[in-house]
Amino acid sequence: MKSEIRDVDDVRIIELSGKITIGTGDVKMRELVDNALEDGQKKILIDLAGVTAIDSSGIGEMVACYTTVTKREGQLKLLRLSPKINDILHVTQLITVFDVLDNVQEGLAALK
Amino acid sequence: MSVDHPLHAHLVLSSSFANIEIAERALVDLCGRAGFSGDDCYWLVTALREATANAIRHGNRQDPEKSVLVDYRIHDNEVTIRVEDEGEGFDLDAIPDPTDPDYLLRPSGRGIFYMRQFMTHVEFGRSPGGGTVVEMTRRLEPETRSSKDEE
Numbered sequence: 001m002k003s004e005i006r007d008v009d010d011v012r013i014i015e016l017s018g019k020i021t022i023g024t025g026d027v028k029m030r031e032l033v034d035n036a037l038e039d040g041q042k043k044i045l046i047d048l049a050g051v052t053a054i055d056s057s058g059i060g061e062m063v064a065c066y067t068t069v070t071k072r073e074g075q076l077k078l079l080r081l082s083p084k085i086n087d088i089l090h091v092t093q094l095i096t097v098f099d100v101l102d103n104v105q106e107g108l109a110a111l112k
Numbered sequence: 113m114s115v116d117h118p119l120h121a122h123l124v125l126s127s128s129f130a131n132i133e134i135a136e137r138a139l140v141d142l143c144g145r146a147g148f149s150g151d152d153c154y155w156l157v158t159a160l161r162e163a164t165a166n167a168i169r170h171g172n173r174q175d176p177e178k179s180v181l182v183d184y185r186i187h188d189n190e191v192t193i194r195v196e197d198e199g200e201g202f203d204l205d206a207i208p209d210p211t212d213p214d215y216l217l218r219p220s221g222r223g224i225f226y227m228r229q230f231m232t233h234v235e236f237g238r239s240p241g242g243g244t245v246v247e248m249t250r251r252l253e254p255e256t257r258s259s260k261d262e263e
């Protein structure tokens with residue numbers, strides 16, 4: 001998994017690409033979210049446009065990240081799901097947990 | 113090439129998560145030879161990765177001395193994947209439904225759910241040595257095969 005990080009004002013945007021899977025991507029995603037919180041960025045957008053696969057460990061880490069950020073009174077939202085990642089969020093019913101937005105502009109607006 | 117004859121492959125992997133990639137590549141290769149669609153291959157790979165990850169993490173507890181056996185069979189429009197570990201087995205009834213609201217925010221416990229979602233049939237058993245064996249089948253509609261079938 002690869003990642004690109006940028007801040008827009010008080011929002012941390014984490015762009016992920018590749019696989020979020022056990023042993024590599026899942027741990028990396030967790031580190032990126034932990035780093036955002038350590039940097040004082042509690043509004044986080046995870047851009048999944050380049051993510052090709054997410055296994056149950058990756059989904060689990062995403063849930064853990066969501067829980068951690070929410071407990072710290074922050075917000076974590078998802079951007080630009082591919083159709084297959086969208087399918088996975090639906091079958092796991094996690095689509096009811098995460099706010100999912102179509103693009104960065106919508107994400108930034110939702111976090112204002 | 114003809115896809116009418118069965119395709120069969122068997123891998124013996126040491127218990128490292130990195131080896132899940134090898135299991136995936138073998139399946140992708142078989143799917144390509146069988147002419148399956150990208151979508152079918154994607155969901156097969158998704159289920160395979162879960163079964164293999166469970167065998168490595170929960171079955172063999174990442175002990176590199178223990179092996180994971182992966183067996184693939186493709187015949188007509190049916191794919192069967194069998195994954196066996198050298199662990200001590202587990203109680204299937206103790207795994208809660210991860211879509212239950214009480215468990216929805218748990219960070220783990222979705223692997224078997226993934227398998228059942230993306231395969232037609234999933235069955236768990238025990239190997240003679242006491243490890244877990246999962247056998248998963250996905251039946252594909254004939255039209256989901258690519259045009260290579262017709263060549």
